[in-house]
Amino acid sequence: MADLSKHEPKILLQMKNIHKKFPGVYALKDVNFELRAGEVHALLGENGAGKSTLIKCLAGIYIPEEGEVIVNGKSHIMQSVADSQAHGISVIHQELCLVPYLSIAENMFLGRERNVAGIIKRGQENEEAKKMLARLGLDFDPNTLIKDLSIAQQQMVEIAKALSVKADILVMDEPTASLTDKETEVLFETMRQLKAEGIGIIYISHRMSELFAITDRVTIMRDGQYVGTVNTRETTNDQLIAMMVGRELTQLYFKDEVKPGKVVLEVKDLVSPPFVNGVSFSIREGEIVGMSGLVGAGRSETAHCIFGIDDKYTGEILIDGKPVHIRSVRQAMQNGIALVPENRKEEGLVLINSVGYNLTLTILHEIFRGHPLGNPSRESEEIARHIQELAIKTPTAEQLAENLSGGNQQKIVIAKWLATKPKLLILDEPTRGVDVGARAEIYGFMNELAKQGVAILMISSDLPEVINMSDRVLVMHEGRVTANLSKHELSQETIMLYATGNGGNINAA
Ligand SMILES: Nc1ncnc2c1ncn2[C@@H]1O[C@H](COP(=O)(O)OP(=O)(O)OP(=O)(O)O)[C@@H](O)[C@H]1O
Numbered sequence: 001m002a003d004l005s006k007h008e009p010k011i012l013l014q015m016k017n018i019h020k021k022f023p024g025v026y027a028l029k030d031v032n033f034e035l036r037a038g039e040v041h042a043l044l045g046e047n048g049a050g051k052s053t054l055i056k057c058l059a060g061i062y063i064p065e066e067g068e069v070i071v072n073g074k075s076h077i078m079q080s081v082a083d084s085q086a087h088g089i090s091v092i093h094q095e096l097c098l099v100p101y102l103s104i105a106e107n108m109f110l111g112r113e114r115n116v117a118g119i120i121k122r123g124q125e126n127e128e129a130k131k132m133l134a135r136l137g138l139d140f141d142p143n144t145l146i147k148d149l150s151i152a153q154q155q156m157v158e159i160a161k162a163l164s165v166k167a168d169i170l171v172m173d174e175p176t177a178s179l180t181d182k183e184t185e186v187l188f189e190t191m192r193q194l195k196a197e198g199i200g201i202i203y204i205s206h207r208m209s210e211l212f213a214i215t216d217r218v219t220i221m222r223d224g225q226y227v228g229t230v231n232t233r234e235t236t237n238d239q240l241i242a243m244m245v246g247r248e249l250t251q252l253y254f255k256d257e258v259k260p261g262k263v264v265l266e267v268k269d270l271v272s273p274p275f276v277n278g279v280s281f282s283i284r285e286g287e288i289v290g291m292s293g294l295v296g297a298g299r300s301e302t303a304h305c306i307f308g309i310d311d312k313y314t315g316e317i318l319i320d321g322k323p324v325h326i327r328s329v330r331q332a333m334q335n336g337i338a339l340v341p342e343n344r345k346e347e348g349l350v351l352i353n354s355v356g357y358n359l360t361l362t363i364l365h366e367i368f369r370g371h372p373l374g375n376p377s378r379e380s381e382e383i384a385r386h387i388q389e390l391a392i393k394t395p396t397a398e399q400l401a402e403n404l405s406g407g408n409q410q411k412i413v414i415a416k417w418l419a420t421k422p423k424l425l426i427l428d429e430p431t432r433g434v435d436v437g438a439r440a441e442i443y444g445f446m447n448e449l450a451k452q453g454v455a456i457l458m459i460s461s462d463l464p465e466v467i468n469m470s471d472r473v474l475v476m477h478e479g480r481v482t483a484n485l486s487k488h489e490l491s492q493e494t495i496m497l498y499a500t501g502n503g504g505n506i507n508a509a
C-alpha cells in the first residue's frame with residue numbers, strides 16, 4: 001500500500017463553526033480553522049477581527065457558545081487554561097503575562113515549580129531557564145527581575161517560557177510586535193526547528209512581510225467571520241490585504257506637501273547617560289521628522305527627556321525659540337508637547353477604566369473649565385468624535401479599555417494625546433500592532449495635523465514608514481544624531497549606514 005503519510009500531514013487541531021459573543025459584540029461568527037503538524041499557520045485580520053478571541057477559545061480562557069474543537073482526533077472544548085495545557089497547547093498571549101517582581105526563572109516555572117518533597121529546587125530551575133534562554137540566543141542571568149528588562153527582552157522571556165512547556169501546538173499572538181529584525185530572525189530560526197520536530201504553530205502578526213517569511217498557510221478573518229485559507233506560496237500581499245479588509249486598499253502611504261513654518265522645537269546637546277549622549281536637532285511647524293535607529297540608539301530616551309519623563313538630563317530645550325524648563329510631564333504638556341509612548345500598556349492606558357474615560361483623561365481640565373461639575377455634553381461630544389475619527393472599534397464609550405482588541409487600545413492612546421491639541425507631537429512607534437487600514441488612518445491624521453502647523457517627531461523602526469511619511473529623517477546611533485537626511489537622500493541603505501555607525505557623523509557641528 002502506498003504510504004500516504006508524507007502527502008497527508010497529520011491534522012493537530014480543528015476548530016469548527018466557533019461562535020463567541022460578548023455584551024454588544026459578536027466576536028466570532030462561525031469561524032473555522034485547521035492546523036497541521038509541522039506547519040506555521042497565520043491568522044490574519046484587522047484590529048478587532050477576532051484573532052485573539054479565537055486563540056483564547058483554544059487556550060481555555062473563553063468557552064465558545066457554539067462549535068467544536070478537535071485536538072488530536074478527539075472533540076473537546078477546553079474548560080480552563082490547565083485543561084488546554086494538558087492537551088499540549090502552549091500560548092504566548094498578545095499581552096505579556098509575566099510577574100514584574102519575580103525573576104526570569106521564577107516566572108518560567110510559575111505554577112510548575114521544580115520541587116522535591118515540597119522544597120523548590122531553585123538551582124535546577126535556574127539551570128533549565130538558562131538553557132531555554134540560550135536556545136533563543138539570550139544570555140540573561142535567570143535571577144534578573146522581569147521589571148528590569150526592556151519590553152523586547154520581556155517578550156523574548158515570554159517566548160522562552162512558552163517553548164519550555166512540552167507542547168504539540170504553539171500559539172504566538174503578535175510575538176514580534178516589540179522585537180527588532182534581529183530578534184525576529186532568531187525567533188524564526190527557532191520556529192523552523194520546532195516545525196521540523198512536527199510541532200504546529202499558529203502565528204499572528206500585522207507585519208505582512210513576516211507572513212511571507214515564515215508561514216505555510218494563512219487563514220483570514222474579517223469582522224469575526226472566517227473569510228478563507230490560502231497557501232502562502234500561492235498568494236500575494238495585495239490578495240491577502242483585499243481578503244482582510246474586504247476592499248482594495250488605496251495607497252497606504254500618502255504624504256501631503258506642507259511648507260514648514262517657524263521652528264517649534266529646538267534641543268541643544270541633550271545628555272542623559274547611558275543612552276542620550278549629546279543630541280541636537282530642531283523641528284519646524286508643519287514638518288514630519290522621522291527618527292530612525294537601532295534598539296538602544298537612544299530614540300525613546302531622547303523623547304523621554306523632551307517630555308519630562310526623564311528629569312535628570314542636561315542640555316537645553318527651546319519651544320518657539322524660548323528656553324523652557326521641562327522636568328515633568330505636566331510641564332511638557334503646559335508647553336504644548338504630547339507623546340504617544342512606545343509602551344502603551346504601562347504608560348498610555350488605564351485598562352480598568354472605560355474607553356470614554358481614557359479618551360478624555362488628558363483634557364479633563366478643559367472640560368471642567370467654567371463647569372466645576374463637569375460638562376457631560378461637551379465630554380460625550382469629544383468622545384464620540386474620537387471614536388469616529390480613528391475608527392475605534394467598540395460597542396459603546398462605556399466599554400472597558402481592557403476589553404478592546406490590542407490595536408484598538410492603541411488607537412485610544414493616540415486619540416487621547418491628539419485631544420490635547422499639541423504644537424509638538426512625538427509619536428513613538430505609532431503603528432506597532434496596528435492593521436493596514438488603521439495605519440492609513442493614522443497617516444491621514446499626521447498629514448492633517450502637519451497642515452494645521454503641528455510639528456511632528458515620529459520615532460519608528462519601520463523603514464518604509466519612515467521613508468514615505470517623513471519630510472526628513474534624523475538617524476541616531478549610540479545616543480547621538482549621526483545624520484539629518486533630507487527627503488531626496490532617503491533610502492533604506494543610507495539610513496542603515498548611519499544607524500549602524502558606519503557612515504560616520506555627518507550631523508556633527
Ligand atoms: N472580554 C471581552 N469583552 C468584550 N468584548 C471583547 C472582549 N474580548 C474581545 N472583545 C471584542 O471582540 C472583538 C474581537 O477582539 P480580538 O481581541 O479578538 O481582536 P483581534 O483580531 O485580536 O485584534 P488586534 O489585531 O487588534 O489584536 C473586538 O471587537 C473586541 O472589542
Ligand SMILES: [Mg+2]
Nearest residue numbers: 052094405406
Ligand atoms: Mg489581538
